[in-house]
Amino acid sequence: xxxxxxxxxxxxxxxxxxxxxxxxxxxxxxxxxxxxxxxxxxxxxxxxxxxxxxxxxxxxxxxxxxxxxxxxxxxxxxxxxxxxxxxxxxxxxxxxxxxxxxxxxxxxxxxxxxxxxxxxxxxxxxxxxxxxxxxxxxxxxxxxxxxxxxxxxxxxxxxxxxxxxxxxxxxxxxxxxxxxxxxxxxxxxxxxxxxxxxxxxxxxxxxxxxxxxxxxxxxxxxxxxxxxxxxxxxxxxxxxxxxxxxxxxxxxxxxxxxxxxxxxxxxxxxxxxxxxxxxxxxxxxxxxxxxxxxxxxxxxxxxxxxxxxxxxxxxxxxxxxxxxxxxxxxxxxxxxxxxxxxxxxxxxxxxxxxxxxxxxxxxxxxxxxxxxxxxxxxxxxxxxxxxxxxxxxxxxxxxxxxxxxxxxxxxxxxxxxxxxxxxxxxxxxxxxxxxxxxxxxxxxxxxxxxxxxxxxxxxxxxxxxxxxxxxxxxxxxxxxxxxxxxxxxxxxxxxxxxxxxxxxxxxxxxxxxxxxxxxxxxxxxxxxxxxxxxxxxxxxxxxxxxxxxxxxxxxxxxxxxxxxxxxxxxxxxxxxxxxxxxxxxxxxxxxxxxxxxxxxxxxxxxxxxxxxxxxxxxxxxxxxxxxxxxxxxxxxxxxxxxxxxxxxxxxxxxxxxxxxxxxxxxxxxxxxxxxxxxxxxxxxxxxxxxxxxxxxxxxxxxxxxxxxxxxxxxxxxxxxxxxxxxxxxxxxxxxxxxxxxx
Ligand code: ADP
Ligand code: ZN
Ligand code: ZN
Numbered sequence: 001x002x003x004x005x006x007x008x009x010x011x012x013x014x015x016x017x018x019x020x021x022x023x024x025x026x027x028x029x030x031x032x033x034x035x036x037x038x039x040x041x042x043x044x045x046x047x048x049x050x051x052x053x054x055x056x057x058x059x060x061x062x063x064x065x066x067x068x069x070x071x072x073x074x075x076x077x078x079x080x081x082x083x084x085x086x087x088x089x090x091x092x093x094x095x096x097x098x099x100x101x102x103x104x105x106x107x108x109x110x111x112x113x114x115x116x117x118x119x120x121x122x123x124x125x126x127x128x129x130x131x132x133x134x135x136x137x138x139x140x141x142x143x144x145x146x147x148x149x150x151x152x153x154x155x156x157x158x159x160x161x162x163x164x165x166x167x168x169x170x171x172x173x174x175x176x177x178x179x180x181x182x183x184x185x186x187x188x189x190x191x192x193x194x195x196x197x198x199x200x201x202x203x204x205x206x207x208x209x210x211x212x213x214x215x216x217x218x219x220x221x222x223x224x225x226x227x228x229x230x231x232x233x234x235x236x237x238x239x240x241x242x243x244x245x246x247x248x249x250x251x252x253x254x255x256x257x258x259x260x261x262x263x264x265x266x267x268x269x270x271x272x273x274x275x276x277x278x279x280x281x282x283x284x285x286x287x288x289x290x291x292x293x294x295x296x297x298x299x300x301x302x303x304x305x306x307x308x309x310x311x312x313x314x315x316x317x318x319x320x321x322x323x324x325x326x327x328x329x330x331x332x333x334x335x336x337x338x339x340x341x342x343x344x345x346x347x348x349x350x351x352x353x354x355x356x357x358x359x360x361x362x363x364x365x366x367x368x369x370x371x372x373x374x375x376x377x378x379x380x381x382x383x384x385x386x387x388x389x390x391x392x393x394x395x396x397x398x399x400x401x402x403x404x405x406x407x408x409x410x411x412x413x414x415x416x417x418x419x420x421x422x423x424x425x426x427x428x429x430x431x432x433x434x435x436x437x438x439x440x441x442x443x444x445x446x447x448x449x450x451x452x453x454x455x456x457x458x459x460x461x462x463x464x465x466x467x468x469x470x471x472x473x474x475x476x477x478x479x480x481x482x483x484x485x486x487x488x489x490x491x492x493x494x495x496x497x498x499x500x501x502x503x504x505x506x507x508x509x510x511x512x513x514x515x516x517x518x519x520x521x522x523x524x525x526x527x528x529x530x531x532x533x534x535x536x537x538x539x540x541x542x543x544x545x546x547x548x549x550x551x552x553x554x555x556x557x558x559x560x561x562x563x564x565x566x567x568x569x570x571x572x573x574x575x576x577x578x579x580x581x582x583x584x585x586x587x588x589x590x591x592x593x594x595x596x597x598x599x600x601x602x603x604x605x606x607x608x609x610x611x612x613x614x615x616x617x618x619x620x621x622x623x624x625x626x627x628x629x630x631x632x633x634x635x636x637x638x639x640x641x642x643x644x645x646x647x648x649x650x651x652x653x654x655x656x657x658x659x660x661x662x663x664x665x666x667x668x669x670x671x672x673x674x675x676x677x678x679x680x681x682x683x684x685x686x687x688x689x690x691x692x693x694x695x696x697x698x699x700x701x702x703x704x705x706x707x708x709x710x711x712x713x714x715x716x717x718x719x720x721x722x723x724x725x726x727x728x729x730x731x732x733x734x735x736x737x738x739x740x741x742x
Contacts, residue, residue, distance in 0.1 A: 009060035015104040016055045025064040027073040041082025041089055045075040054118050056107050083121050085322050091356050100719045100735040101345045109345050110320035112301045113294045123302055125191040128162040135186030148177035215241050218387040222249045229358045233379045234367040236389025238595025242367045246330050254310050258327025262313045266338035270558055271534050288314030319349040327362055329353045334366035340740045370588040370626050373634055374644045399597040399604030401622040403613040413509035414501050419567050419607050426565040430544040436593045437569040438551050440523040441465035442505045443498030450493035459695040466498050478694035507549050518543050522550035555592035564604050566597040571608040579742050580642055591626045646704045649715050650736040654696035661699040664731055672717050677710035
């Protein structure tokens, strides 16, 4: 008791990265309270079970619901300053409530990996090598019998400001030689803080293009609206000058001393885009994406948090980056599904960013050539300002879309004669063709001619994809890989054949048809290695004639100025999907890919190969364009009471046992349904489309409602029920609010 009297707060409420939707109470020992000023957002070490865990203080309080005797004291403080600002703490708390996700997991997700692991929130210090006064003029000849030391000393002598550890490894110098020189008193080491802040990029004064009338109107609107919260949807075809508009707006905010967060899709940040930012702004730009090391990400995070970095370009997780002077959030390609996290903490970075901007009273700019139905609905209801760019910037023309009827036609390696003829003409003009097929690998199926056996994944209800180049069978759902088989495991026949085609096969076959033409494949397999994509794009720019073949990776962000023909090999894929979002996704993908054609001075042509040329959707998309297509699609969603008019939550359960997940969700439904509001509609439990994935049998239950409140109430009841009962069963569950997949 006396202890509590001495400290300003007796207890802290701590978030821990555990799957429990609760905070944990700890006592503040007197010794710690006297030496530290505890604040929410600081990390602490606390006893948990039999071990000590790192947690984050969420609140300080004088009251605990638990018996004070039972509450354990915290072990130690980990930070002197909060690593989570109050603003971000509130965002995390909101997200935990909205997404029904454990608060500890949300808070830890908001931190860079190294901070989750206990690294200090400080720039790294690196040892730099410097010469001593003696070493500065030491004759290198005296080291002729120690060539490594000679090289090392020579390099340091040539760098009067010192040699960083990183340069030492770039120059391939031997660290042991450096140590020997240190022992001889010729070199010394000095720790320096790594801080990229202050380092400027190759800024160039540019002559900016004169904005066309639509761009000018959009820019003016955004500049007028820049002081308060509001959301604008910048809706313009690819190449209509959206980026130019937001660069102008960003420039003004940076002049105002603000920071700007630009969110980009997972693989949407191209070297070209980055270059455009770097040459445009005379300011620090930090990147935050999944191809960076944990240390690089922490450094980027620190630069943003310090306010030095005026521009932060990042993927999904950058929605949580601290930025004390944040003045604008731009979400490029806002329709992209990589903004939604598909496992664990299933948040949507766009929605979260909008929430964040609202709390900060700053504007949000969403940009897309194919806005999501959600955003279009908001624009139609005037919740978002709808800024349209309908013509292409400069003189570029809108590509023409043409359907190619495949019915009854002879196909050559999956191409109609018409498509091949167009390809030839295009290549003869020394222009480039883009072939789109959203299926990587050589073939989606391997079959036995004698017995009909099909190579299937042992852990999932799917077939294995054939990858000939890598000589493998690969499951695209659980990543299982095995050597490519040449005899049937059932009947030992050697007559195995592939069915269907993927990008790898199309690449091989096109190279036999167009022997002289460079063929470049762009998909997840060909771009796995770091910098592979940059090399590929460079090659594309080097050649005049070329065939590019790729998956949806091609639909993202790239500028291929010499592509004038786009061939969509299989426009029907996705059209008959069981997912009500299938149409939206297909239309977005086709429109985005088509938008790669004719971006510069030359007009583009798009061919859609289809067995359903009269299908209303394909017809509408070709003749009337995406906006019209989407508005029709929205009307259909409204009539069917689907999102975005109804709000949806999916509860997913999975178990190693075939029946268990299904039975469990049924039991929950029986227990809870009487407690739900009449405004909540329940469907299920039903089996997932691919029931078994990575050895887990998956079932789901879907809830929807026109109002959020009753839906959240129902989900709260479910979440409590599931958490209670999951402890007794070996079942995993996930709550997916505003799901994008079924
Ligand atoms: P989007 O982001 O909509 O794809 P961009 O802003 O990248 O469009 O513009 C496409 C191309 O047109 C870029 O090369 C850009 O520099 C150029 N551009 C943009 N606005 C204009 C303009 N008003 N006049 C001339 N060229 C422009
Ligand atoms: Zn067989
Ligand atoms: Zn699998």
